[in-house]
Amino acid sequence: MLPSLYYLVPVLGGYAATSYYLLKNPHILHRRKRLPFYCRHISHRGGAGERIENTIAAFDNAVANHTDLLEMDLHLTKDGHVVVSHDGSLLRQTGHDVNICDVNYEDLPQYKETLEVTFLPGHMSSGNDRQIPQLEEVFQRYPEMPINIEIKTDCDELIKKVSDLVNKYQRTERTIWASTSNPVMKKCRKENPDMPFMFTPRRGIILLLLYYTGLLPFVPIPESVVEIYMPSIINRTYFPHNQLMRNRFLVRLQDKIMMRKGLFRHLQARGIQVYLWVLNQESDFQRAFKCGATGVMTDYPSQLHRFLQQYEGEQRARGPEPQEPAEEEEQQHRY
Structure with a gap:
């Protein structure tokens, strides 16, 4: 047993040291992704706390409040129109x-x-615009705005029509495939492989396993965006239907496992943006950016806009902090 340790300890030590070094310097093994957008301010369903969700009025309000990314959900009508709606x-x-x-x-x-x-x-939104819009109308109205589109059902016709609209309006690089289903995401990628896409929950679990086993720095990542909930909002502003997810011990455990600044920094250094959802209180905005998130997804675009003005103003007043090369580039890109 003892002789084998003489070999095992140096091997494990070498692996750990190499993994740690590459975690800090991913450019050695991986070419950095370069999305044409960098998002700090993401509007959930267009900003469902200030206008009726997923309406043109909501999207207009989000754009007026300097959102960087519109998030929306898609379904297909009986006569084949792609419409923006969260629920089927x-x-x-x-x-x-x-x-x-x-x-x-x-x-x-x-x-x-x-x-x-x-x-x-307990909080309500209202507005004069109560019409369910078509995706094409959204693309026509916001030709340059990055948009995150979630495919809500496993429907080949829906995926094909969405891809056709993306190509028609020449917004492949500015439209993100999103889905919580691995099979659906595979279909989306097959239909339009040039669009950036997010991690599915299953892929997110694999990402965490790779991080904690030290394998992440060695593994290529095809995704461009991580969109995850911040566990600390559970039982405060988010109440999952699954009672197990609301268990306080599991909530704290998830928070410890998921909110890792080292992980977020590594991803950003590889050009992968990290968005935390859905945050509707200033204290949560503060924590998200402190944890190293790229951006925050919110129902309150004006509130997040005001926070970012103050937050970024305070950062400038304090002077630049030492940053990774990737972080410096993103700041230059933003300003």
């Missing part, structure tokens, strides 16, 4: 118990006059 069933949003896939576009009901904010229960 319209009961919560409109009060009508129908599915989008069973209704022609012209027959879609309007949103309710007020909607509860999903990630801040």
Whole structure:
């Protein structure tokens, strides 16, 4: 046993030292991704706390508050229109118990006059615009705005039509594939492999395993964006339906495992942006950026805009802190 340790200890020590060095210097093994956008301010469903979610009015409000990225969800109507809506069933949003896939576009009901904010229960949003928009209308209205589109159903026709619209409006590099389903994401990538895409939850678990085993610096990553929830918002502003996810011990454990500044810095050094969702309180904005997140996804675009003005102003007043080369480049790109 003892002789084998003479070999094992140096090997493990060498592995750990090499892994740590490459974690800090990923450019040695990996070419850095270069997205044409860098997002600090992301508007969830267009800013569902200030206007009716996923409406043109919400997107207009987000853009007016200097958002860097619009996040939205897509479904397909019975007559083949790609529409922007979070739910496939319209009961919560409109009060009508129908599915989008069973209704022609012209027959879609309007949103309710007020909607509860999903990630801040008890708070309501309202607005005059209650129309469910088409994705094409969004692309026409915001030709240069980066957009994160989540495919909500496993529907080949939906994926194909979304890809066709992205190509039609020449926004391949500014539109992110998003899905919580691995099979759906594979179909999206096959349909349009040139679009950047996010980690699915399953891929996110693999990412954490690679990080904690020291393998991450050696492994290529095809994704361009990490979008994860910040566990500390659970039981405060986010109440998952799964009771297990609301267990306080598991929440604290997730927070310890996921909110790793070293991981976020490594990803950013490889050109992979990290967005934390859905944060609706200033203290959560503060913590997200302190943890090293690239950007914050919020239901309150004006609140996040005000925070960033103050936060970035304070950073400039303190003077530049020592940064990794990748971080310096991103700051130059932003300003």
